[in-house]
Amino acid sequence: MREGIGRLLSIITSALFALIGLFLFFGGAQLLFLGGSWFYILAGAVMLGVAFCGIRMPKLANRIYAVFLLVATLWALFEVGFDIWGLEVRLMMLVGLGAWLLLPWVWRAGAGWLADKREVLGAVAISGLALVASCFGSYSIDGTVPAERMAAQGQPDPASEGVADADWSAYGRTVGGDRYSPLGQITPANIGTLKRAWLTRTGDVQQDGEGTVAGPDQGHEFNLELTPIKVGNTLYMCTPHSWVMALDAATGKVKWKFDPHPATADLAKNVYLACRGVTYYRIPDEIQTNCRTRIYSPVADVRMVALDAETGKPCDDFGDHGFISMRQYLGHVPHGFHFITSPPMVARNRLITGGWIFDNQANFEPSGAIRAFDATTGEIAWAWDAGHTPETWKPGPDDVLTRDTPNAWGVYTADPALGMVYIPTGNAPPDNWGGSRRPFDDATSSATIALDIVTGERRWTYQTVHHDLWDMDLPSGPSMVELPGPNGESVPALVQSTKRGEFFVLDRRTGQPVPGYPVEERPVPTAGHAPDDRVSPTQPYPVAMPSLTPPNLRESDMWGATLLDQMMCRIEYRQSAYEGQFTPPHVGKTTIVYPAFYGVVDWQGITIDPQRKILLANASYLPFRIKLDKRQTLEGSGTLPKWSGQGEEPAAKGDALSVSPDYGTPYIAFTNPWLNPLQIPCKGPVWGTLTAIDLVTKKIVWQHPVGTTRDTGPFRTHNNLPLPTGMYNIGGNIVTKGGVVFMGATADDYLRAFDLATGKVIWNDRLPAGGQATPMSYEIGGKQYVLIAAGGHGGLGTRSGDYIIAYTLDGAQGVPAQ
Numbered sequence: 001m002r003e004g005i006g007r008l009l010s011i012i013t014s015a016l017f018a019l020i021g022l023f024l025f026f027g028g029a030q031l032l033f034l035g036g037s038w039f040y041i042l043a044g045a046v047m048l049g050v051a052f053c054g055i056r057m058p059k060l061a062n063r064i065y066a067v068f069l070l071v072a073t074l075w076a077l078f079e080v081g082f083d084i085w086g087l088e089v090r091l092m093m094l095v096g097l098g099a100w101l102l103l104p105w106v107w108r109a110g111a112g113w114l115a116d117k118r119e120v121l122g123a124v125a126i127s128g129l130a131l132v133a134s135c136f137g138s139y140s141i142d143g144t145v146p147a148e149r150m151a152a153q154g155q156p157d158p159a160s161e162g163v164a165d166a167d168w169s170a171y172g173r174t175v176g177g178d179r180y181s182p183l184g185q186i187t188p189a190n191i192g193t194l195k196r197a198w199l200t201r202t203g204d205v206q207q208d209g210e211g212t213v214a215g216p217d218q219g220h221e222f223n224l225e226l227t228p229i230k231v232g233n234t235l236y237m238c239t240p241h242s243w244v245m246a247l248d249a250a251t252g253k254v255k256w257k258f259d260p261h262p263a264t265a266d267l268a269k270n271v272y273l274a275c276r277g278v279t280y281y282r283i284p285d286e287i288q289t290n291c292r293t294r295i296y297s298p299v300a301d302v303r304m305v306a307l308d309a310e311t312g313k314p315c316d317d318f319g320d321h322g323f324i325s326m327r328q329y330l331g332h333v334p335h336g337f338h339f340i341t342s343p344p345m346v347a348r349n350r351l352i353t354g355g356w357i358f359d360n361q362a363n364f365e366p367s368g369a370i371r372a373f374d375a376t377t378g379e380i381a382w383a384w385d386a387g388h389t390p391e392t393w394k395p396g397p398d399d400v401l402t403r404d405t406p407n408a409w410g411v412y413t414a415d416p417a418l419g420m421v422y423i424p425t426g427n428a429p430p431d432n433w434g435g436s437r438r439p440f441d442d443a444t445s446s447a448t449i450a451l452d453i454v455t456g457e458r459r460w461t462y463q464t465v466h467h468d469l470w471d472m473d474l475p476s477g478p479s480m481v482e483l484p485g486p487n488g489e490s491v492p493a494l495v496q497s498t499k500r501g502e503f504f505v506l507d508r509r510t511g512q513p514v515p516g517y518p519v520e521e522r523p524v525p526t527a528g529h530a531p532d533d534r535v536s537p538t539q540p541y542p543v544a545m546p547s548l549t550p551p552n553l554r555e556s557d558m559w560g561a562t563l564l565d566q567m568m569c570r571i572e573y574r575q576s577a578y579e580g581q582f583t584p585p586h587v588g589k590t591t592i593v594y595p596a597f598y599g600v601v602d603w604q605g606i607t608i609d610p611q612r613k614i615l616l617a618n619a620s621y622l623p624f625r626i627k628l629d630k631r632q633t634l635e636g637s638g639t640l641p642k643w644s645g646q647g648e649e650p651a652a653k654g655d656a657l658s659v660s661p662d663y664g665t666p667y668i669a670f671t672n673p674w675l676n677p678l679q680i681p682c683k684g685p686v687w688g689t690l691t692a693i694d695l696v697t698k699k700i701v702w703q704h705p706v707g708t709t710r711d712t713g714p715f716r717t718h719n720n721l722p723l724p725t726g727m728y729n730i731g732g733n734i735v736t737k738g739g740v741v742f743m744g745a746t747a748d749d750y751l752r753a754f755d756l757a758t759g760k761v762i763w764n765d766r767l768p769a770g771g772q773a774t775p776m777s778y779e780i781g782g783k784q785y786v787l788i789a790a791g792g793h794g795g796l797g798t799r800s801g802d803y804i805i806a807y808t809l810d811g812a813q814g815v816p817a818q
Helices: 002-033 039-056 058-080 084-101 113-134 264-269 439-444 563-575
Strands: 194-201 221-223 229-231 234-238 244-248 254-258 272-274 279-282 293-299 303-308 323-325 345-347 350-353 370-374 380-384 413-415 420-424 447-452 458-463 479-484 490-497 503-507 519-523 538-542 591-593 607-609 614-620 624-630 667-673 688-694 699-705 733-736 740-743 750-755 761-766 776-780 783-790 803-809
Touching: 002 039, 002 084, 002 563, 039 058, 039 563, 058 084, 058 113, 084 113, 084 563, 194 761, 194 783, 229 279, 229 776, 234 293, 244 293, 279 345, 345 413, 413 479, 439 458, 479 607, 503 538, 607 733, 614 733, 733 776, 750 783
Parallel strands: 221 272
Antiparallel strands: 194 803, 229 234, 234 244, 244 254, 279 293, 293 303, 303 323, 345 350, 350 370, 370 380, 413 420, 420 447, 447 458, 479 490, 490 503, 519 538, 591 624, 607 614, 614 688, 624 667, 688 699, 733 740, 740 750, 750 761, 776 783, 783 803
16 A cells, blocks of 8 residues: 555656656757756756656666756755845745655655665755754844934925924925924833824725726726825815815814815726825915815816815815816817826915826827916916927817826925925826827937926926836836935925936036036947937936936846746846846837836835935836737737827727837837746846935845735735845835834835834834835824725736724823924
8 A cells, every 4th residue: 555655646747747847848958058057957858857757767767866966956045146036036936845845755666765766865955954044134224324324304395394393284285395303202111102093984985997907998096095194183185086075183083074076087097096196285365265274185087175174175266166177278178088197286375286098009199288276276377398389388179288208197296495396207108109209209208397386387397217118107206305415505396206216416596416426328228229219328327326216127037936937037038138127119029128117216205314314215116018019919919909199098909018109109019027927027026125325325224125025925925924135115105203214115015104314114014905106194182194005006016905093102191392
């Protein structure tokens, strides 16, 4: 009986090794032919030999496998050193097979177990030891903010002028967007007692057909990317379906709720259901109005609403009984082609906004022009239209702004003292082919543009990517900071973060790099672009500032769950066009884009501690792949319907993420995150980090992986071991006077607190849904609160919900905030 079981297991083992061997041999042969590693074809040949010997010469089979495992270990160490994630994908499967061979009933020669298995046991032990040793490596940059910098207080912070310490009155707390709270009650010393004070559910949850990542024809992303604001004793916020709400800041009790009832036709075509926040503004006393304190919020059917902050009722003297249409001045706007996800900038009685233009659908899309309205009446004040002469003008009722110009969809920031608003621009669509872009498109895309708040006149422009073919638009406005100048003076600066992971430090008065923070043009790849397009031979790099841009990919960086799917990624790497960052999209050949359009640093922007001069940025790392193909490929077969831009866009066009129709151009584009058949990234960890940069010394103080794989498994499942890989993140961080950094954002659904001095995690709370939002902090009743919206993110695939959660120190009632 035992002999029968042993023979059956031996046959199964030989069959398993033969299958793995065949897969590795033929895949390895293809990889070697493409110029890749020799190891996989060798591994396949050895596996086949081991499988053949296993039945009749089991002792020889064990010995061959033992030698192979040792060779594989040496090869793995040569390729990646003691990198746990690099060794895991190369050795874990092979060590597992070796452990299987150690079973008493598998491949026995009839002698004692130790005599049969000695070589395999030794090889498994050595390989296992290498894996264990690699666990003690670190992916962190360890450092500490000097004590004198941690204690720095009382330095000028003009952005906070007029904002009470207890409030969080704008998306970034101030219109300067530093995301710094001057509250110090919560500290690293007492944060262990931080607990939930209250939890409120908005009631706005995803509906059938929402929350998917498959694209607009299969569903709509439902994302609670919200950062509430707090003024006085009230929190104000919006929801994905455009509800506007006011909550008691001490209890979370709903004070009022307003549903603007977005038009069904717009919601049905809105592929990105999100509202990042609302704007509070007090109409100046010299202006007559019955609605002095207002909340402005975007509506998913391309409107803007102004509500009385006290009652939640529409302000009757604003636009059409509280609403203005953002379709006006845009000409023909198919449903779903324009909407606003970010709160407008309101300053000096101007409401300034742009909007989201449906990416990669056509080269005749609505205008990306920036518009300013009278904050009291809703009347158009000016439009900044790059394609018009003059570019700043006041359109009449029947005028149409220039179509297909670069848009600005993220949160804007401003310096009211200078009278400037800073606009982060995108590209003239489509993103990956620029053959039809006009000179004014190229001059104003992927740039920080300073406009006069009152008149709309352009003061300066600073471009961060030239002729952008990679969707490296600026997704967030810059953050303001005062920096020491070369002669001891204070320089009013801004820091513009980018999807590339670069940080441009500019004088916010002039748009020129601050002295000591130079930018230089460096050569980039130029070969292989579409023949009817062009590429810029150089791109700008801020050479003095640390960069979060990842190193260029190598074949040895490829990853997976096993040696098998890792080999598939290596084959795809060799098959793709890739010469590093800025490799232009090729026609008919897949191109690797890394960093990709989801960031390194996306719409969350950065945080700046204005007192300690520390910049904080959380980053994500996931390559994408793009292929341009001739339009006839899909239109000729009828898979992609033809469209001239008249009427509504055809519905049956496939997935808008993976297939970009790019109507009006010679090409379509296929775009996807680079995942292997197990839906595991082809680029291994670390996938997410949090970094502190000293803006004075221009050095990284500390950097740590942030987030685990707890909620992200193979095939996009939500169960996994909590491996400390660092995790993809969407949403920002904040910092407080108390020296604590708070961040949700990661795909493992936690709110975490970090010690600003060291970056070490000092507290966390498991959220009931994804926390893909930027937290905020405020004070009321002598208590400092920290708040986060936890509602998940369809694009990241985290758990959906409708939670607003506030935290305070346990037993801190009545203790005034420091």
